[in-house]
Amino acid sequence: MTGDDGMKKSLEDELVQSIFRFKKLASKGFGMDLINNNNQLNITELMLINEISDNTLNSEENVGISDVKEFLSVSKPAVSQMLSSLEKRGFLVRDVDKNNRRNVIVTLTDTGREVLSVELENFNIKLKKIISHLGEDDVKQMIEIVNRMILITNELNSEEN
Structure with a gap:
């Protein structure tokens, strides 16, 4: 090249x-933002609210802020900033866990659930089109290569420390 x-x-x-x-x-x-300019969420916000979509006030299986941080590979302040933005827009609420007052439970509002449903459907349609154009084998190979690259990079970083 x-x-x-x-x-x-x-x-x-x-x-x-x-x-x-x-x-x-x-x-x-x-490319979702190019196709559908009225997206209410960016991709990171979409993945965040999808992760917490099953959270309820009474569950012990809730996805916490540290879980979201890990899944999205972003900092805790970045997650907090996104949560604040999504809360201001009426997509989620934060409540103090009654069983452990140090924990915060994040749940979706009805508006958040509606937006998630529409945005996730559009995103999944886009992903399916990408997969059909690339082919399943190429997508699986890409996933394997990315995972190997992450593993190798982590190993190299560990050796250097």
């Missing part, structure tokens, strides 16, 4: 550029 200047790019450069392009693609919801 050659760059804009006509010089051949190294495999390292191509890998890094590809990772950044994929990150941008993922952060834009795989």
Whole structure:
């Protein structure tokens, strides 16, 4: 592959550029914002409210803030900021856990459930189209490669520390 200047790019450069392009693609919801400009949620918010959609005030199986942080691979302040934004927009509420006052239980409002339903359906339609164009085998291979890359990177980071 050659760059804009006509010089051949190294495999390292191509890998890094590809990772950044994929990150941008993922952060834009795989093009959802381009298709449906009236999206009420960005992709990270969609994944957050989907994760907490089964939370109830009386359940011991609720997904907590630390679970969301781990799933989304974002910082705790980033999760708190998203929760505040979603709460202000009326999509969720935060309540103190009556059994453990140090815990906060995050649940969806009726509006949040409606928005989740519509946005998740649109997103899943988009993902199914992507999978059908790529093919199941390529998607499975991509998942395997990404997981291996994460594992290798974590191992290398552990060796350096």
